[in-house]
Amino acid sequence: MPDLRRAARLALAATTPAGRSVIALGVVSTVVAGQAGYEEFRLIAIMCGLLVLVALLLFALPTRVRARLELRPAHTTAGETGAGELRVTNLRLTPLYHPLVTIPLDADRDERRGAQRVHVRLPVLRRNQPVTEQFEVPAVRRGVLRVGPAGARRTDPLGFFQRHAAWSDPAELLVRPRMVSVEGLGPGSVKDLEGTPSDQVSMSDLAFHALREYVRGDDLRHVHWRSSARAGRLYVRQYHDTRRTHAVVLVDDTRSAYADPEDFELALQIAASVVMRVALDEFDLSLVCGPQQLSGAAQHVLDAFCFSELAAGDLVVSARTAAHLAPDASQLIVVSGSRLDTDLLPAVRDAFPDDVRFLGFRADPDADPDAPGAQGPQLVTVDALERLPGLLASHVRGIVL
Incomplete structure (x- = not known):
């Protein structure tokens, strides 16, 4: 029955007032001719039927x-x-x-x-x-x-x-999402086109570490010929394994973390602004926001925000997923809502190594970020996107001091 009603509505919408008038005239003429026997009305009914049939045939022709x-x-x-x-x-x-x-x-x-x-x-x-x-x-x-x-x-x-x-x-x-420009993400976030040396030793990188004796299977391109000639045996170079700054943006898609769906939109705006800052600093980038889990260029990450929706998510599970997605992460940025359970933050941070820097944002349009004690040591409370640059700068200065 609903399908019949929908078909009737579509048929009525496809018929113009002129078409409805001709059809009504044909029906009335048919009834009058059948009841009273007037041949004139029968002829009118036939003409109306022919006109409607011709119109339907021409109407059904494909558009070229x-x-x-x-x-x-x-x-x-x-x-x-x-x-x-x-x-x-x-x-x-x-x-x-x-x-x-x-x-x-x-x-x-x-x-x-x-x-x-x-x-x-x-x-x-x-x-x-x-x-x-x-x-x-x-x-x-x-x-x-x-x-x-x-x-x-x-x-x-x-x-x-x-x-x-x-x-x-x-x-x-x-x-x-809408975005604003932010100046920086905290101390230690510097552009590192060549990476920073780590404690890991590599056979192929940029930062020289030491020489060691050649063993079978080493790449001959790393042989230090001058030292080898002096010692009478082959020596190869070893390097420090360098690491680029890898920022992980974790957006909480848990429905219970937000007082209103519009708060989630503010959270995505904050995350998108952070992603643009990461792109300008030329860091490696990963995103986890529910089913949106990817690493790559900022353009792909920003496109992923278009598909993000609130769900029955789990922030700790998402953090573990992010740690698996980016095992070389050096900075973790968490964005959530006003109803975030802060007791979850230690478990979120434990999903990453101790040397990973942490920065958190709480999207809360009803909050007063200027109130004493509103900005805690772990989270930056943002009430409007336009205030994000100033709030983040104040938070960073507080960390530096």
Whole structure:
């Protein structure tokens, strides 16, 4: 029964007022001709039926238009607009005069309340002459925005039926969280293009350690020929194994850690701002936020934020996952909400070696970060994204002092 109702609504929406009038006239004429026997009304009913049949046949013909919808780039930031390009080629024998192309946004998600749409007015489309038009996509909220398919309102020549004819495949726009610029992540965070020497000894690296006698299997490229000639036996170089700063960003996706879903959006904004700072410092980077677990470039990490959602997560389990993902981590950055259980933090830190630096953020729009004692020794409480740079700078100065 629900399917029948939905089909009836779709059929009614696809029929124009002119089409409904002709159908109603045909039905009334059929009833009158059957009851009163008037042949004139029977003829009217036949004519109405023929007109509706011809309109349906013409309406069912395929649309001879080729279109391609692209988003360049395929990502933007919440509150900003994305850039799109629509390329259309008319394959019909006759021109299309200034068609109005409609591009729905998240039509499947917003079907009940009506999807937002972008309209693009095209010039005259002549046969086999491609036309390219630019358009903007409003991206209000973080997430994955489904754009398209692009198409136009199509009717039959009699104007009895109408529908949105899809011309292209849909595309996805990745809407990243808002970000602000921060100056630094604390003491010891310096740019290290060549890494810093560790206590581990390696046979191939940058920091020289010592010479030792050659053993079978050593790479001959590391033979120190001058010392070997002086001693009459082969000696090879040993090196300190260097380590680059590897920052791990751990975002708590536990639903109970946030008083409101909007607090999670603030947490993602804080994490995204930190990721940009890590990218500018050219550190290695890893992210764990529920099922989003990856290491790599900041661009891929920022895209992963678009898919992040609140769930029944576990911060300690996520920390152990992050430690396994980045065994060479040197800095751990945890972002959570106002209802974070601080008793979990020791277990989170225990998942990493003792020499891993720790920095924590608590997203709490209702907090007063300027109140005495609001900023604890472990966590930076952030009430608004715009205040993050100043709060982080004050926290770092407090650590340094």
